Amino acid sequence: MELLNKGKAKSVYKGEADLIIEFRDDLTAGDGAKHATMEGKGALNAEISARFFELLDEAGMETHFLGYEKPNRHLAKEVKIIPLEVICRNIAAGSILRRYPFEEGQEFTPPLVEFGFKSDEYHDPMLNDEVAIALGAVKDRGELNRMREMTLRVNDILRGFLAERGVILVDFKLEFGWDRDGNLLLADEVSPDTCRFWDAETKEVMDKDRFRRDMGDVLEYYREIRRRVYGD
Ligand code: TMP
Numbered sequence: 001m002e003l004l005n006k007g008k009a010k011s012v013y014k015g016e017a018d019l020i021i022e023f024r025d026d027l028t029a030g031d032g033a034k035h036a037t038m039e040g041k042g043a044l045n046a047e048i049s050a051r052f053f054e055l056l057d058e059a060g061m062e063t064h065f066l067g068y069e070k071p072n073r074h075l076a077k078e079v080k081i082i083p084l085e086v087i088c089r090n091i092a093a094g095s096i097l098r099r100y101p102f103e104e105g106q107e108f109t110p111p112l113v114e115f116g117f118k119s120d121e122y123h124d125p126m127l128n129d130e131v132a133i134a135l136g137a138v139k140d141r142g143e144l145n146r147m148r149e150m151t152l153r154v155n156d157i158l159r160g161f162l163a164e165r166g167v168i169l170v171d172f173k174l175e176f177g178w179d180r181d182g183n184l185l186l187a188d189e190v191s192p193d194t195c196r197f198w199d200a201e202t203k204e205v206m207d208k209d210r211f212r213r214d215m216g217d218v219l220e221y222y223r224e225i226r227r228r229v230y231g232d
């Protein structure tokens with residue numbers, strides 16, 4: 001298979017008609033500064049992410065997702081990735097606490113949407129509309145607004161689904177891309193690597209923060225997210 005791109009946790013290959021995305025067992029934090037390999041992590045993320053994409057597809061959202069191939073692959077439409085990370089926050093956690101005087105755990109009503117420039121070299125800096133346009137990441141504000149709307153829709157869908165399964169969706173990061181016909185599609189992944197999940201009762205951390213903050217039992221919690229998402 002022809003390798004098109006090797007990221008920090010996924011590799012993208014050219015498939016017969018579409019793309020094959022391989023979810024690897026690599027885990028990184030701090031823009032790649034910290035790295036580990038955990039056997040089975042890629043398969044868990046592929047399976048969890050597949051369920052979320054199916055759910056979004058069922059709700060009529062346009063995504064790159066075409067199918068899940070056990071254990072750790074997605075088939076996806078080819079898109080040109082927009083170099084922005086779209087972050088949605090329901091609850092204050094992570095980097096926003098280092099940037100503004102919010103209290104950890106405080107709720108954002110309505111949820112916040114932030115844009116970051118996707119660049120390890122520059123450490124994914126937040127940017128405003130003008131900077132995103134000046135960088136050529138998007139053509140105009142309309143494109144940013146469409147991403148904002150789609151992100152809030154993803155939030156509504158996933159937040160409700162997870163709440164029924166005893167999981168609080170604290171925040172998450174999305175990436176979007178353009179397909180050949182000029183459609184804006186949700187791309188990348190939605191997994192414990194790219195979301196914060198807290199147990200609704202105990203408030204236990206169930207996502208990559210366990211790795212970022214050396215809390216241990218990373219895969220045990222990823223497995224528990226998989227179990228709740230699939231209900232088995
Ligand atoms: P942050 O609090 O570090 O800004 O992260 C917000 C959310 O976005 C959190 O769920 C983790 C996710 N995220 C990624 O998936 N990749 C990234 O590169 C960053 C910065 C955040």
Ligand code: ASP
Nearest residue numbers: 008028029030031032033
């Ligand atoms: N995605 C970044 C990394 O892997 C940052 C993070 O998620 O903490 O280094």
